[in-house]
Amino acid sequence: MVSQHLPLTPAVLHIxxxxxxxxxxxxxxMKEVERQTDGQTQMGPGTLYGSIKRMRKAGFIEELDELSAxxxxxxxxxxxxxxxxxxxxxxxxxxxxxxxxxIAQVKAVVV
Amino acid sequence: MKIQLSLWLYKRLLRLYPRSYxxxxxxxxxxxxxxxxxxxxxxxxxxAFVGLxxxxxxxxxxxxxxEHIHLDMERNGMTKQAFFWWVVASTAGWVLGWSVGxxxxxxxxLPLGGILVSLLHVGVLQRWVFPAGWYKSALPLHLTGxxxxxxxxxxxxxxxxxxxxxxxxxxxxxxxxxxxxxxLQWLTFRPYLHKAKLWIIAPLIIFILSISLxxxxxxxxxxxxxxxxxxxxxxxxxxxxxxFILFGILYGISTGGxxxxxxxxxxxxxxxxxELATP
Numbered sequence: 001m002v003s004q005h006l007p008l009t010p011a012v013l014h015i016x017x018x019x020x021x022x023x024x025x026x027x028x029x030m031k032e033v034e035r036q037t038d039g040q041t042q043m044g045p046g047t048l049y050g051s052i053k054r055m056r057k058a059g060f061i062e063e064l065d066e067l068s069a070x071x072x073x074x075x076x077x078x079x080x081x082x083x084x085x086x087x088x089x090x091x092x093x094x095x096x097x098x099x100x101x102x103i104a105q106v107k108a109v110v111v
Numbered sequence: 112m113k114i115q116l117s118l119w120l121y122k123r124l125l126r127l128y129p130r131s132y133x134x135x136x137x138x139x140x141x142x143x144x145x146x147x148x149x150x151x152x153x154x155x156x157x158x159a160f161v162g163l164x165x166x167x168x169x170x171x172x173x174x175x176x177x178e179h180i181h182l183d184m185e186r187n188g189m190t191k192q193a194f195f196w197w198v199v200a201s202t203a204g205w206v207l208g209w210s211v212g213x214x215x216x217x218x219x220x221l222p223l224g225g226i227l228v229s230l231l232h233v234g235v236l237q238r239w240v241f242p243a244g245w246y247k248s249a250l251p252l253h254l255t256g257x258x259x260x261x262x263x264x265x266x267x268x269x270x271x272x273x274x275x276x277x278x279x280x281x282x283x284x285x286x287x288x289x290x291x292x293x294x295l296q297w298l299t300f301r302p303y304l305h306k307a308k309l310w311i312i313a314p315l316i317i318f319i320l321s322i323s324l325x326x327x328x329x330x331x332x333x334x335x336x337x338x339x340x341x342x343x344x345x346x347x348x349x350x351x352x353x354x355f356i357l358f359g360i361l362y363g364i365s366t367g368g369x370x371x372x373x374x375x376x377x378x379x380x381x382x383x384x385x386e387l388a389t390p
Binding site for chain 2: 025026027030042043044045046047048049050052053054075077078
């Protein structure tokens with residue numbers, strides 16, 4: 001069930017990671033992705049919401065009721081959070097990547 | 112001022128996305144873009160806005176195209192697999208037509224290829240695109256178009272026209288056959304597809320491709336190119352065969368492209384209505 005979704009695309013992995021610790025709105029996800037990659041990955045609104053659409057359809061994330069964002073202005077925004085499936089997929093993908101890193105370490109590709 | 116102008120422009124550019132996508136995500140996308148604008152404004156330089164627009168334009172171009180393609184495939188349209196087999200069917204049809212009709216020259220070759228391609232296309236449509244099978248009524252009309260072309264193309268063999276007049280007549284016949292075929296198919300597809308008239312474009316693309324492939328009635332541009340590359344060492348059947356493979360691929364890509372535009376615009380069929388009525 002979980003393995004059929006792997007490997008994830010970079011955009012999907014970054015969004016899942018951004019939502020791993022808390023629910024976020026679109027701009028919040030973009031900023032978190034930028035922060036967790038030291039500014040190397042910058043997602044535009046089109047790429048972000050296209051990925052959100054497909055992730056929501058696949059059941060990785062769910063949309064919450066519109067809430068106001070205390071860090072921004074008074075406009076209400078759509079928040080997203082991980083589902084149980086999304087969290088299990090994120091765990092499986094990070095475990096897969098970690099095992100690849102271990103192989104690379106054994107082969108002295110990374111230190 | 113910069114924010115107002117940017118938002119005004121961004122909202123208009125959102126029209127590049129499919130309508131359903133825009134209805135669902137247009138508002139949050141605009142909100143997110145507004146947040147990015149406020150962030151650029153805090154930096155207080157014009158370059159911050161230029162940088163933002165540079166990133167957003169690339170994102171818009173890439174993601175809007177992707178959403179259109181994704182939507183086409185989502186709506187029971189053509190998949191990549193169907194498109195691939197559509198191109199294979201086109202190529203196989205033309206090459207088979209060439210193999211059988213080669214001794215008889217163009218009057219037999221072109222209609223035979225056209226008929227074989229049509230039959231193979233029906234198989235692809237049935238298997239991957241429209242399982243309901245309504246398009247089958249288009250087949251006899253498509254075949255009629257090619258048979259009319261076949262009859263018309265025997266005229267040059269009567270020997271009553273000069274060579275230059277024959278060349279002009281050949282192109283006119285091909286053009287008319289393409290237009291008639293497209294028109295007949297439009298009539299058939301009209302009850303089922305919202306944008307059926309787009310199908311008239313397909314045969315016209317094929318006609319333009321034919322002209323670009325043939326520098327004159329007996330000398331194909333591809334043939335000349337193949338001869339030039341091989342310094343004249345390739346036999347005539349080999350280069351002719353290559354020409355038809357290329358023609359088949361171009362034919363498949365152009366007609367498949369039109370079909371890709373048409374499939375998301377199916378009108379509800381009786382089957383769909385029954386499905387909707389089922390609780």
